[in-house]
Amino acid sequence: MSTVDTVTTAAGVAVGPRLRERRDAGRKLLVPYVTAGISADWTDFLTAYEQAGADAIEIGLPFSEPMIDGPTVQEASERALHRGATVPGILADLRRVRVDVPLVVMTYYHLVARDGHARFCAALAEAGVRGLIVPDLPLEELSELEQAAADAGVDLTLVAAPSGTPSRLREIAARSRGFVYAMTGMVTTGERTELPASAAEFATRLKTHADLPVLLGFGVSTPEHAVAGAHAADGVVVASALMRRVLDGAGPADVGAQVAELRAALDAAQG
Template sequence: MGPVTVARLDARFAALKSQGRAGLVTFVTAGDPDPATSQAILDGLPAAGADVIELGMPFTDPMADGPAIQAASLRALKAGQTMVKTLAMVRAFRAKDADTPIVLMGYYNPIFSYGRERFLADAVEAGVDGLIVVDLPPEEDDELCLPALEAGLAFIRLATPTTDDKRLPKVLANTSGFVYYVSITGVTGTATPDPKRVAAAVGRIKAHTELPVAVGFGVKTAEQARELATASDAVVVGSALVGAVANSLDSAGKATDTTADDVHTLVRSLAEGIHSAPAGAAA
């Protein structure tokens, strides 16, 4: 099944290109706020308009993430989320959806604790398409990136405003699936990206790679998503969706009847924003 996984990402971006539009990449934390609600959120994302799904692997110390995603990780861990349960979520999703790519995103520690070889085998078997591991630089590709590629998983790398032309080829060397451009410096969900700067940065990245470029960090509204869609192949939204989960919880911090619906409503709004954008880098 290995190579099929990268093909799923490639097929999705090729379809978006043929439609002349950018994609919507949605990030949610596995197990937040509880396993059943999290599964309902995940299962409903494609119908709401998600083209690619990033599923966060909860971790006790998510240093690159802002307060919203940190809180989501802690809620999930408190509700008993484990790597076994995260992979089971993907497996359950795959039973209903064979086409929407799923990328697991997070930190190396939970993967290392699970066991690298076991993790790669189980991730492929569950139907995972790729990995974003934010604390493994290109200098450590032997640790996970190369074994992941060998197993048939895309390894998606982050580029930032501080990634210069000298550094970029190293960042892109073993990247596959897409490049995730972090449009602002700092932690997730704490500032708003500038579309003009983003367009220039995406152009610079595209001078070095054929891969699609997805832009994220700081996108909260349909209008922001629309603006960034003209400058990229996909727009990533995470903190806003995790915030929708948090805002739906009751006073005890538990899910309510509206939790999954609130997330899906926001996804629909973001998707409409992207669909209304004039064709940009994706065309």
């Protein structure tokens, strides 16, 4: 058994099996986000999210040029970078944390390429991270990272945009691992007053191509949004609405309560 195999089987919760199991049991999935390093106690948000009913947690690695992130997550990244957050430091923090939900890192390709695909993915696995999203890496250039992630036991989740052709969406659905991340629209991340009317239609269309759970993100900001998005999709990702609270001074308990409200709304809609 390789070193990578050893660490990935020893730590971390696998993304695909957990989310598929919960989806198949009839649960709508909730994946809240936190920017790593945004505060000294940032890993406490992981515990708070787990206790609030998160099915997985997305962790954003702060980056100076976040192409698809809107102003809230950009500000969160800037705060983390000003605090001195680095990838090695973030992974060291994660190695000291144990939560019983899958952890999925969202990052940009520059940070992956800087360390090398295999080394980066192995470091994630060693820290208990079992999922990876790299939204700025084109599908046509994915193969090397795809193999490195698979070798490390890390699910490489792909992002699907409503502008994608049917053939491209089929390929994304076939090659994605863990889940398929469906964008609500051709927008950056950010808080919204309402979800685009086309978001539900896109999630429904994407589910015809995907056996994996399809999660809707980019602008899901309120319990009402979560219920509407999850009605068509298998669940939702919530990021900017949570990070706005953190930027405004809310701590893990307060933001955990916000996640609990989202969980309660999804469960009530199912009941």
